[in-house]
Amino acid sequence: MSIYKYLGGPLPKKTIFNQFYEEGDTLYLRKMFNGLCLLANWLYDDKSVFNSNPHRFQVHSCGNDPMRALIFGPMFLGFCGSLVVALFLLVAPFSDEPFSWWFLYLVLGFNLTFLNLQPLWDRMAPPKLAYFDRQTGKVGYTFDIPDCEARDEFGNCCFDWRDMQCSLINESTSQSGSRAFFPRLSHKDIDKYPQTKMTIVVTELAQNPIYCLLFWERLVRFMDNTKPLPDIPEYEGYRHLDSITAEFDKHNNRPEVYWRDMSFAQQTEIYDELYAEAYKIDWYSDEPQPEITKPWLRWTPEPERKQTLNWKYKAKRLFMQLTCGIP
Numbered sequence: 001m002s003i004y005k006y007l008g009g010p011l012p013k014k015t016i017f018n019q020f021y022e023e024g025d026t027l028y029l030r031k032m033f034n035g036l037c038l039l040a041n042w043l044y045d046d047k048s049v050f051n052s053n054p055h056r057f058q059v060h061s062c063g064n065d066p067m068r069a070l071i072f073g074p075m076f077l078g079f080c081g082s083l084v085v086a087l088f089l090l091v092a093p094f095s096d097e098p099f100s101w102w103f104l105y106l107v108l109g110f111n112l113t114f115l116n117l118q119p120l121w122d123r124m125a126p127p128k129l130a131y132f133d134r135q136t137g138k139v140g141y142t143f144d145i146p147d148c149e150a151r152d153e154f155g156n157c158c159f160d161w162r163d164m165q166c167s168l169i170n171e172s173t174s175q176s177g178s179r180a181f182f183p184r185l186s187h188k189d190i191d192k193y194p195q196t197k198m199t200i201v202v203t204e205l206a207q208n209p210i211y212c213l214l215f216w217e218r219l220v221r222f223m224d225n226t227k228p229l230p231d232i233p234e235y236e237g238y239r240h241l242d243s244i245t246a247e248f249d250k251h252n253n254r255p256e257v258y259w260r261d262m263s264f265a266q267q268t269e270i271y272d273e274l275y276a277e278a279y280k281i282d283w284y285s286d287e288p289q290p291e292i293t294k295p296w297l298r299w300t301p302e303p304e305r306k307q308t309l310n311w312k313y314k315a316k317r318l319f320m321q322l323t324c325g326i327p
Helices: 028-032 040-044 066-094 101-124 210-222 233-241 243-251 264-278 311-324
Strands: 057-061 129-133 138-141 158-160 164-172 179-187
Touching (some): 066 101, 066 311, 101 311, 164 210, 210 264
Antiparallel strands (some): 129 138, 164 179
């Protein structure tokens, strides 16, 4: 049966696929090599209680946050400028006109300036966030919600998880008519609390609603604090901090280190494998699939594939910084 039938109403708070997965930290090499970003430590030094406790909180940014345009707009301009420079370099040997060095310096200066301003922007204009608290069963917002009646231990407006809902929407993403699917989270009384509405970007190319359904399943499962955390790379370094998860792992004979022995490339292959399987299941089935509780019996880590901080990685990082302003 088609998963498109989920369009038009709230998604059920249940899990069917149950093959939860999310890659682990992809920034560990970036943190070791800052390249030309002089303020990179500010960018990655996130000590907020929400982001530093992934066993307790899931944090999501509003997809239509204007800060996204502020960040990705200059990146796109820098990329386009670098393409023009590349074209100038290609035709220079065949042209009698002198090379436009001023344009090269302009593009490099623009990208380097934007590269080093990003950490400052993050500090001066933090994004609007919603955080889902597994421990208390609350959903909090880092910005004020008019008429909210409860506040959590951080002084932020919060609502009961049972009062939150998710809808699958299909919206135009460009003037050319391209459309994509998004999960939209909100309080069930959206008329009273319109500010709780948040559109989540689950992937940059959400042409199929499957990504939205899997996002919602993972959030529903995360907020079920009667069960241990799913065994996925994202939580490996924090599983011992969740009491139910720690007890489960003890009886499950879980290795202390498993996902951390995998390369990010291998983790991505597992991600692709599970998403391919998600396309084949019946999302209206009353029989949920069993969870993967012992992933080490299904996938064997290949630590020799792990990327290292070598000259190739550094050269690639510097190239991205100079051509697009990506930190």
